[in-house]
Amino acid sequence: MTDDIAQYYRQIITALGEDAEREGLVDTPKRAAKAMQFLTAGYQQSLEDLVNGAVFESDADEMVLVKNIELYSMCEHHLLPFIGKCHIAYMPSGKVLGLSKFARIVDMYARRMQIQENLTREIADAVLEVTGARGVAVVIEARHLCMMMRGVEKQNSSMTSSVMLGDFRSKPTTRQEFLTLVTQ
Ligand SMILES: Nc1nc2c(ncn2[C@@H]2O[C@H](COP(=O)(O)OP(=O)(O)OP(=O)(O)O)[C@@H](O)[C@H]2O)c(=O)[nH]1
Numbered sequence: 237m238t239d240d241i242a243q244y245y246r247q248i249i250t251a252l253g254e255d256a257e258r259e260g261l262v263d264t265p266k267r268a269a270k271a272m273q274f275l276t277a278g279y280q281q282s283l284e285d286l287v288n289g290a291v292f293e294s295d296a297d298e299m300v301l302v303k304n305i306e307l308y309s310m311c312e313h314h315l316l317p318f319i320g321k322c323h324i325a326y327m328p329s330g331k332v333l334g335l336s337k338f339a340r341i342v343d344m345y346a347r348r349m350q351i352q353e354n355l356t357r358e359i360a361d362a363v364l365e366v367t368g369a370r371g372v373a374v375v376i377e378a379r380h381l382c383m384m385m386r387g388v389e390k391q392n393s394s395m396t397s398s399v400m401l402g403d404f405r406s407k408p409t410t411r412q413e414f415l416t417l418v419t420q
């Protein structure tokens with residue numbers, strides 16, 4: 237697989253007018269192939285393997301918030317990065333999820349070709365699925381390099397997307413508590 241992808245990169249480099257055999261570039265197709273495989277490794281993962289049983293019984297029934305999970309993804313339109321942070325909250329209902337698993341869930345969906353809105357939704361759906369929570373909220377704030385280093389070339393705009401499920405959607409006080417904690 238890596239060799240196949242490297243071969244395509246070699247063709248792209250040549251098509252761009254570069255000498256793919258010069259010293260600085262000779263190993264680039266292979267490096268780029270490996271990098272792209274890493275950045276899309278989320279396709280090879282499953283939610284079940286990733287959670288690895290780390291869902292624990294608990295009486296906790298107040299909001300749990302995991303803030304500022306850094307995120308690197310790749311926009312499916314230009315294959316350029318978007319970079320930001322993700323906040324995830326849930327209202328437990330008998331079960332809590334191992335803390336590291338929130339970051340692992342973010343990475344699994346971020347390491348694919350994505351748009352920010354779908355990424356936000358997929359993270360929320362996954363947390364709901366594994367926790368059976370009364371509600372899940374996800375907010376992502378990100379900057380898209382396709383808007384910065386090309387295209388409209390806007391350096392300071394960012395995008396915020398959110399998905400509210402269950403209590404976060406139906407109970408204004410829960411939503412408000414979440415938004416207050418996230419912006420603190
Ligand atoms: N909603 C959304 N749009 C995105 C995301 N990532 C990239 N885009 C946008 O996808 C659109 C693709 O538009 P096209 O007109 O097909 O492509 P383009 O000619 O390269 O567009 P420009 O970026 O405006 O130069 C652009 O408006 C991008 O800003 C994302 O995560 N969410």
Ligand SMILES: [Zn+2]
Pocket residue numbers: 311312313314315316380382383
């Ligand atoms: Zn883009």
